[in-house]
Amino acid sequence: MKKKVGFKTLGCRLNQFETDALASKFVGLGYEVAEDSRNADVFVVNTCTVTNQSDQKSRSVVNKAINQGHTGMMIITGCMANHHKEQLEKRYPNAYVVNNEQKSAIPQLVEAHFNKEILPANESKGGVFSYVPAAETFHTRSMIKIQDGCDNYCTFCIIPKVRGRAVSRSVDDILENIRQVVGFGYKEVVITGVNISRYLSDGVGFSGLLKQIVDIDLDFRVRISSIEPDSFDDDFFKLLEHPKITPHLHLCLQSASESVLLQMRRMYTYKLYKRIVEKLRNINPLFNITTDIIVGFPGETESDFAQSLSALEELGFGHVHTFKYSKREDTRAARMTKVIDEREKSKRSELMRQKSLHAKIKYRQQFIGQSLSVLIDTVKDDFSKGYGEYYVPVKINQKLEKNHLHTLTITGIETGGDDPCLIAERIAL
Amino acid sequence: MGKEVPVANKIKTDLHEILDIRHLTDSTFVLRIEKKDLDFEAGQHVCVGPPNGIHTREYSIYSAEQDDCLEILVKEVENGLVSPSLKKVQKGGYVVVEEPVGYFTINKDLPADQKYVFIASGTGISPFHSFVKSKSNLNYTLLHGVKKADEAYDSDVYEKGKYVLCTSQDTKGDYNGRVTSYLKDNKFGTDVHYYLCGNCNMIHDVYDILEEQGVSTDNIHAEVYF
Numbered sequence: 001m002k003k004k005v006g007f008k009t010l011g012c013r014l015n016q017f018e019t020d021a022l023a024s025k026f027v028g029l030g031y032e033v034a035e036d037s038r039n040a041d042v043f044v045v046n047t048c049t050v051t052n053q054s055d056q057k058s059r060s061v062v063n064k065a066i067n068q069g070h071t072g073m074m075i076i077t078g079c080m081a082n083h084h085k086e087q088l089e090k091r092y093p094n095a096y097v098v099n100n101e102q103k104s105a106i107p108q109l110v111e112a113h114f115n116k117e118i119l120p121a122n123e124s125k126g127g128v129f130s131y132v133p134a135a136e137t138f139h140t141r142s143m144i145k146i147q148d149g150c151d152n153y154c155t156f157c158i159i160p161k162v163r164g165r166a167v168s169r170s171v172d173d174i175l176e177n178i179r180q181v182v183g184f185g186y187k188e189v190v191i192t193g194v195n196i197s198r199y200l201s202d203g204v205g206f207s208g209l210l211k212q213i214v215d216i217d218l219d220f221r222v223r224i225s226s227i228e229p230d231s232f233d234d235d236f237f238k239l240l241e242h243p244k245i246t247p248h249l250h251l252c253l254q255s256a257s258e259s260v261l262l263q264m265r266r267m268y269t270y271k272l273y274k275r276i277v278e279k280l281r282n283i284n285p286l287f288n289i290t291t292d293i294i295v296g297f298p299g300e301t302e303s304d305f306a307q308s309l310s311a312l313e314e315l316g317f318g319h320v321h322t323f324k325y326s327k328r329e330d331t332r333a334a335r336m337t338k339v340i341d342e343r344e345k346s347k348r349s350e351l352m353r354q355k356s357l358h359a360k361i362k363y364r365q366q367f368i369g370q371s372l373s374v375l376i377d378t379v380k381d382d383f384s385k386g387y388g389e390y391y392v393p394v395k396i397n398q399k400l401e402k403n404h405l406h407t408l409t410i411t412g413i414e415t416g417g418d419d420p421c422l423i424a425e426r427i428a429l
Numbered sequence: 430m431g432k433e434v435p436v437a438n439k440i441k442t443d444l445h446e447i448l449d450i451r452h453l454t455d456s457t458f459v460l461r462i463e464k465k466d467l468d469f470e471a472g473q474h475v476c477v478g479p480p481n482g483i484h485t486r487e488y489s490i491y492s493a494e495q496d497d498c499l500e501i502l503v504k505e506v507e508n509g510l511v512s513p514s515l516k517k518v519q520k521g522g523y524v525v526v527e528e529p530v531g532y533f534t535i536n537k538d539l540p541a542d543q544k545y546v547f548i549a550s551g552t553g554i555s556p557f558h559s560f561v562k563s564k565s566n567l568n569y570t571l572l573h574g575v576k577k578a579d580e581a582y583d584s585d586v587y588e589k590g591k592y593v594l595c596t597s598q599d600t601k602g603d604y605n606g607r608v609t610s611y612l613k614d615n616k617f618g619t620d621v622h623y624y625l626c627g628n629c630n631m632i633h634d635v636y637d638i639l640e641e642q643g644v645s646t647d648n649i650h651a652e653v654y655f
Contacts, residue, residue, distance in 0.1 A: 151530045151531065151532070152532075153487070153530070153531075155655075165528070165530065231532075258633060258636065259629065259633050262629045262632055262633055262651070262653055263629055263653075265653050267532065269636065269646050271640070271646055272646045272647075275646075332487075332655060
């Protein structure tokens with residue numbers, strides 16, 4: 001009987017990429033994989049530590065599995081494992097706490113565990129890019145990891161301490177990875193990393209890499225995941241016009257107040273950000289720009305917050321992920337004194353959420369009457385669902401083939417809930 | 430995979446011997462540290478802390494790329510966790526140093542005769558000292574905003590006429606007033622690259638002044654000190 005490995009992934013797309021790659025490796029080794037801990041012989045929790053809430057969620061997943069009777073091997077990995085290794089080992093003495101650098105060696109660790117070879121995780125040979133291309137994953141899009149770590153040192157961010165210094169994967173490895181996953185049948189690849197705009201390998205920067213990716217003579221489309229707006233060149237904007245590159249960027253803003261951006265030690269101004277958005281909308285007026293905004297950063301005044309609220313309308317965001325500022329020890333912002341009261345942060349967060357939902361509906365309504373190329377990822381008895389090239393969800397009351405691109409005409413929008421879905425009623429010919 | 434890939438990207442830290450301490454004022458000093466194999470680009474910073482503590486702070490590198498030691502310019506912060514300890518270290522002792530990092534560097538694609546204006550407040554002069562010492566024939570003007578003239582740290586390093594000391598609390602500087610006032614009174618043009626280093630308020634104000642003068646944000650580069 002096959003052994004079963006359950007996974008739970010928290011946080012960013014990089015974690016998703018790493019989980020997918022691990023799951024695929026386990027499948028190759030003859031294991032069954034699942035997305036929960038039920039009846040699992042091994043449960044891998046790939047944690048996040050970007051906010052206090054992320055830490056709580058990560059702990060809650062581990063506790064839930066234990067409370068639900070998971071008695072098999074427990075592996076806690078990811079950024080929380082890097083940041084709170086000792087506390088986790090103390091709290092969960094039977095768990096293996098594996099840091100990011102050794103994460104890719106988890107399959108060897110599991111094999112060693114079941115072979116009764118006690119192999120401490122930190123002696124396994126790992127590496128931040130030592131993941132084989134994932135043939136079978138939990139997603140219809142294949143994540144491609146190009147980079148790890150960050151050298152920006154934003155004052156609120158713990159990631160440089162837990163992911164380490166910026167390192168880039170070689171161009172050849174990345175291109176080979178993409179050829180392989182497209183060969184596996186993936187129609188869309190998602191370029192991912194901690195700070196991908198700072199990609200640099202043997203003199204090739206992010207735009208140079210992107211050019212070589214779109215030049216691969218295979219049929220697939222490219223999505224660029226979360227990116228920092230601080231180091232774009234002209235070539236980058238030209239490449240965004242390429243038909244293989246989807247018109248969507250998750251362009252982290254964090255605040256629209258110039259003084260808050262300086263306090264955050266972000267490497268751009270709001271004025272520069274606006275200029276980037278203008279360029280993107282010149283390329284394509286429907287270009288989807290999604291973003292992250294932190295509310296309640298130390299010293300954020302009512303006026304600073306109002307500027308971030310105004311930015312929602314001014315820039316027409318397709319989605320805003322709102323974070324209440326959460327103090328992370330060992331960061332510079334943790335030493336800042338003008339702390340915003342928790343109730344005030346909640347109030348600002350709720351205002352931002354309401355306004356961003358309004359902006360999202362307004363943005364998505366523009367697609368009614370348009371045709372979109374939708375990658376179907378969910379097929380149920382009476383409907384199919386997926387994401388179009390703009391990364392907006394689309395639903396159709398029809399069974400369509402999963403993991404294929406379908407050209408659909410948008411006829412309406414479901415506005416209930418936080419993620420209004422576009423409705424397509426027929427397949428355009 | 431068979432190919433050589435980086436195994437890990439953990440931040441490297443090491444103990445470095447203190448070679449010298451040079452006091453410039455009662456509160457400000459230059460710490461000269463063993464370089465070991467830490468190559469850097471002028472404008473980058475290192476995290477430095479006492480050897481027996483868990484805290485470090487970021488300091489822009491003060492010395493030149495080609496020097497065989499590292500120097501940092503430190504101002505003691507009252508009730509600070511790191512700078513008072515650094516002030517007490519002795520020659521022959523050790524400090525913890527993380528590898529250099531940062532993007533506040535001169536763009537190598539700019540022409541050799543590119544005109545630069547460096548604008549510093551207080552110890553924010555540190556990366557500019559490294560620029561000037563590292564790169565010969567740099568076409569620059571350095572505006573240094575301080576309260577009093579005794580904070581003109583190592584001003585003899587800069588060529589005559591290229592260093593403008595702006596003193597806000599005495600009249601001994603080249604200009605009596607804030608560096609921001611000097612900049613309002615003296616325009617340098619829109620084809621210049623401006624590098625700003627110092628406290629948030631100075632940087633915020635300089636951004637506004639330069640933008641009013643028609644300078645593109647592409648030509649403004651900032652490093653914030655806290």
